[in-house]
Amino acid sequence: MSRSTTDSASSATLPTPKERRRLREALALSEEQVAEAMGVTKATVKAWETGRSAPRGRKREAYAKLLGAAEVAEAARASEHTPPAPAPMSAATSAVTPMALPPSSASASASVRPMAAVKRAAKPPKAPSPVPAIAPGAARKGASKPPERLKPAGAEAAWEPAPEPVPAQPPVEPGLTPAEAFDALYAHAAPGLVHQTYLLTGRRRLSRESVEYAFHHAWEHWPEVAVDADPVGWVRAAAYEYALSPWHRLRRAHKHPDAPPTEASRRALLAALLELPPPYRRTVLLYDGLGLDLPDTAAETEASTPAAANRLLHARTVIGQRIPELAEPETLHRRLHELVSEAPTATLPAARAVRTGSERRTRKWTRTVLGVTAALICVTAFTAATAPTRYLPVEVPGETVNGVPVRGGPQKLGPEDVELRDKLRSEPNPGPERLIPSAE
Incomplete structure (x- = not known):
């Protein structure tokens, strides 16, 4: 690789x-x-x-x-x-x-x-x-x-080599077309991812929907996925992100988890996992269930390595308090690994249906965006063509309003007032003759 x-x-x-x-x-x-x-x-x-x-x-x-x-x-x-050699592990804690x-390297870090x-x-x-x-x-x-790997310790932490990881990549054959490579990746990883997302959410329908969404997304970005060093990890991260989205709680179909398993041990472990916050649940599943090392777990969860370690410690503590027999990390690691490694029973659509569905969805969204863009262009052009070039104020005739006092000052003359005014101006009033005293 x-x-x-x-x-x-x-x-x-x-x-x-x-x-x-x-x-x-x-x-x-x-x-x-x-x-x-x-x-x-x-x-x-x-x-x-x-x-x-x-x-x-x-x-x-x-x-x-x-x-x-x-x-x-x-x-x-x-x-x-x-x-360094592994330190003896205390069984009482x-x-x-x-x-x-290691103590020998403590001085080098300074x-x-x-x-x-x-x-x-x-x-x-x-x-x-x-x-x-x-x-x-x-x-x-x-x-x-x-x-x-993280180990239980009393006064000092112990080191232990991790078990051999299970190959997570599908067999690659030279000369495959993009569709054939996608089909091989889907057949190799999809059933296991459905089982993993079910352990994260407790909802079978949501787990299938999450994996289908992740592979839809992978086919849309296939040039990027094809050259990725870990294509299964790429799809797994997309499926986990979709499955743990808080918006699913608003959907009636995914509001409540499915019925728990009939086996008591599996039911208790699944209930303990679902009690954890989503980031802690995802961290413990990646580290103890899939066997990823701590830096890879931190990178996939987009957290720092110390933050991922603290999440893992908290998750182990909560599960140990809920299920005392899983208080030892090795026991929890073995149980989670067995649970993740179970043969998946989910029924998934064919890889060709996933690819064609992704292409149809891409075409649908492309046409929708083009249609909305064309409609906006037409509305903008129509508005620009019909909009007035200058503002013309509208003169509204006056109306009599009851209860409002008459405005002071000269009022507008009515027809009779105008006629009387014109008559007075055209015909001067002679009035009575002035009395002039006589000398007689």
């Missing part, structure tokens, strides 16, 4: 999104520190690590240089040091603590200067610089150090 992807806009080669996150954590850097050194925002760095976008130009070269330095230093450190660093290393990688160096130190406890898959 290829671990790197190449952007067509630049010659710099970047690791896969999961590897970018892992290498950043190997340098003990936060997203804010990398964003400050690269001159971008924290959201941009998160988009780089989730695969939603990729850097370009000089930022891409600086980012690739930083991740390449971390990769070389990590490989060198893994070849020099051997993993049932508390779960995060995995601890010399790590993450910001200096990332700033040196962000600037084009004039001379070869020394390999930066790598924070312990961040070994990648494929190194000599085995993956770490």
Whole structure:
């Protein structure tokens, strides 16, 4: 499986999104520190690590240089040091603590200067610089150090190599068309995903709907899924996101879970899982059920590695309190793995029906958008053609309103008043003759 992807806009080669996150954590850097050194925002760095976008130009070269330095230093450190022996596990305690660093590497972490290393990688160096130190406890898959799993511990956390993972990829045959490759992926992953989403939601109808939606989405973005390093993980993340959406609680068909299983142990475990918040439920299913390591679990749930570890510890504690026999993490891991590995019994539509349904839906939405756009254009054109070019105020005739006092000042003359006024002006009033006294 290829671990790197190449952007067509630049010659710099970047690791896969999961590897970018892992290498950043190997340098003990936060997203804010990398964003400050690269001159971008924290959201941009998160988009780089989730695969939603990729850097370009000089930022891409600086980012690739930083991740390449971390990769070389990590490989060198893994070849020099051997993993510590597992510490004895106390059987009297049932508390779960995060995995601890080996004492021999505690002093090495004090010399790590993450910001200096990332700033040196962000600037084009004039001379070869020394390999930066790598924070312990961040070994990648494929190194000599085995993956770490959370174990119960009393005063000190214990280490144990993870079991061999089950191959999650469908058999790939050369020369397959996109439709044939999609059908092979659907036949390989769809039944198991339906069973997993049922464990997450407790609703069989919603689980089938979630998986069909995820594969519809995968076929719409098949060029991206086909080159992904983990296509099953791509579809699984889409199915989990859809199944755990809070909007389904508003739908009458998915408001209440289905009837619980008849077996008492399975019913108790499923009820304990459904009591957990969705992010905790998803984390414990990925880690203890599917066997993913902690960084991959954190990347798929879009959380930091410490946050994913705390969610896992809380989920184990709640399940242990609800079911005392599952208080031991290994017992819970075995039970969840058995539950996830059960043969699925769901009946799914054929892969061809999923592909054609996705294409029909895409055509329908495309035609709808085009129709709405054309209608808006027509309405806008009609409005522009019929709208007046200037404003003409409307003169409304006056009306008599009862209860309103008469306005002061001269009133408008009526017809009789006008006639009388004209008569007075045309015929002067002679009046009585003036009396003039006589001298007689």
